[in-house]
Amino acid sequence: MKESTLLSIAKQEGHPVYVYDANKIEQQFTRLQNAFKGVEKLRINYACKALSNLSILGLMKKMGSGLDTVSIQEVQMGIKAGFKPKDIIFTPNGVSLEEIEKAAKIGVQINIDNLSILEQFGTKHPNIPVCIRINPHVMAGGNSNISVGHIDSKFGISIHQIPHVLRIVENTKMHINGVHMHTGSDILDIEVFLYASEILFDTALQFKNLEFLDFGSGFKVPYREGDIETNIEELGEKLTERFHRFCETYGSTLELAFEPGKFLVSQAGYFLVQVNAVKQTTSTVFAQVDSGFNHLIRPMLYGSHHEIKNISKPNGKERFYTVVGYICETDTFGSNRKIAEISEGDILAFQNAGAYCFTMASNYNSRFRPAEILWYNNQAHVIRKRETFEDLVYNQVLLDFKEKKVVG
Ligand SMILES: *Cc1c(COP(=O)(O)O)cnc(C)c1O
Numbered sequence: 001m002k003e004s005t006l007l008s009i010a011k012q013e014g015h016p017v018y019v020y021d022a023n024k025i026e027q028q029f030t031r032l033q034n035a036f037k038g039v040e041k042l043r044i045n046y047a048c049k050a051l052s053n054l055s056i057l058g059l060m061k062k063m064g065s066g067l068d069t070v071s072i073q074e075v076q077m078g079i080k081a082g083f084k085p086k087d088i089i090f091t092p093n094g095v096s097l098e099e100i101e102k103a104a105k106i107g108v109q110i111n112i113d114n115l116s117i118l119e120q121f122g123t124k125h126p127n128i129p130v131c132i133r134i135n136p137h138v139m140a141g142g143n144s145n146i147s148v149g150h151i152d153s154k155f156g157i158s159i160h161q162i163p164h165v166l167r168i169v170e171n172t173k174m175h176i177n178g179v180h181m182h183t184g185s186d187i188l189d190i191e192v193f194l195y196a197s198e199i200l201f202d203t204a205l206q207f208k209n210l211e212f213l214d215f216g217s218g219f220k221v222p223y224r225e226g227d228i229e230t231n232i233e234e235l236g237e238k239l240t241e242r243f244h245r246f247c248e249t250y251g252s253t254l255e256l257a258f259e260p261g262k263f264l265v266s267q268a269g270y271f272l273v274q275v276n277a278v279k280q281t282t283s284t285v286f287a288q289v290d291s292g293f294n295h296l297i298r299p300m301l302y303g304s305h306h307e308i309k310n311i312s313k314p315n316g317k318e319r320f321y322t323v324v325g326y327i328c329e330t331d332t333f334g335s336n337r338k339i340a341e342i343s344e345g346d347i348l349a350f351q352n353a354g355a356y357c358f359t360m361a362s363n364y365n366s367r368f369r370p371a372e373i374l375w376y377n378n379q380a381h382v383i384r385k386r387e388t389f390e391d392l393v394y395n396q397v398l399l400d401f402k403e404k405k406v407v408g
Helices: 003-013 022-035 054-063 072-080 097-106 115-124 159-172 190-204 232-250 262-268 298-302 389-393
Strands: 017-021 042-047 066-069 088-090 109-112 130-135 176-180 212-214 255-258 269-280 285-289 308-310 318-324 332-340 347-350 371-376 379-384
Touching: 003 017, 003 269, 003 347, 003 371, 003 379, 017 022, 017 262, 022 042, 022 054, 022 232, 022 262, 022 371, 054 072, 054 371, 054 379, 066 072, 072 088, 072 097, 097 109, 097 115, 109 115, 109 176, 115 130, 115 159, 130 159, 130 190, 159 190, 176 190, 190 212, 190 232, 262 269, 298 332, 308 332
Parallel strands: 017 371, 042 066, 042 255, 066 088, 088 109, 109 130, 130 176, 176 212, 212 255, 285 318
Antiparallel strands: 017 269, 269 285, 269 347, 308 347, 318 332, 371 379
């Protein structure tokens, strides 16, 4: 998006504000589709925990996406946005049997990732088809916080426990219709992904009535210049060829599913804040903005890097700043960043603010969560209003402490 457009949105809608570029989301979706155009039955289920605004879900639906959900509330959001239950997959971790049963009742595809729930669900509902999430024990990416396929991960059923799964299936007569893996949030290496896929294929061969294989996500998007980005086109070519061979061996043409979150929405998002104060200390120049980890927590939570630009004066002489928030804790967005010279009142834009940004926002320090804007058809649409004081206190109950109650 043009910086001048972002700036005028901040002027018009106020700040802090999240802005999403619908064009970029569509581009990424089409890119993924094209990379796998050789696959007869391709299904893309948008992992909506990345950005779950109803209008974003509506946009995904319009493009032909399905939905990957991790809570019953996300399932309900999907239904509200117009998805049919059959276009939603429920892939939770550590939720109760009751929640899974609720989702099954709505009619969404169930994905189970532990043996105990699998056994209970299969015993009670042998006629509802279930997908199983396996843990292939593969480390994708270097950061153990976000690589969930390794040995100590809480996600998935270990591939070493497949004999147990088979015994449960035999005893309950349940129907396993899909096998799923999601190895983590950063695939650095296509070879690692293909290696994990081999494990998925091997596992799949042990189930006779599959309808789909779900390869999860973890596609990497660039966060700064020179960052590695998953080469989707190359992955598409290699995996398509291998998938075809698998289907031949298996004896039927299965559906191939992905569930990207970050890949579809990260780069489409901008978070716009205003600089309240420029504060020079003995060693650092701080730019203090009208936000904090209440609105964008990724830099503090996982050390993520978000590029920061001064869109008010993009051509100014670059200087070094440490950009911090207004929360009464350490809330550093970025240290020693080269940014075009900042004056108080300037608007800064954080990039890659589409995925896991607004959805992780809170009301800490009793601040309002920001508005969300969708830039669609060359127009700014408010898709979430900024909160108000009424929203902050809506569910709270102020007890009356003045009234003297006689005890006894
Ligand atoms: C979060 C999640 C995704 C999406 O991951 P991204 O890195 O955002 O693409 C996919 N599948 C499951 C099961 C998830 O929990």
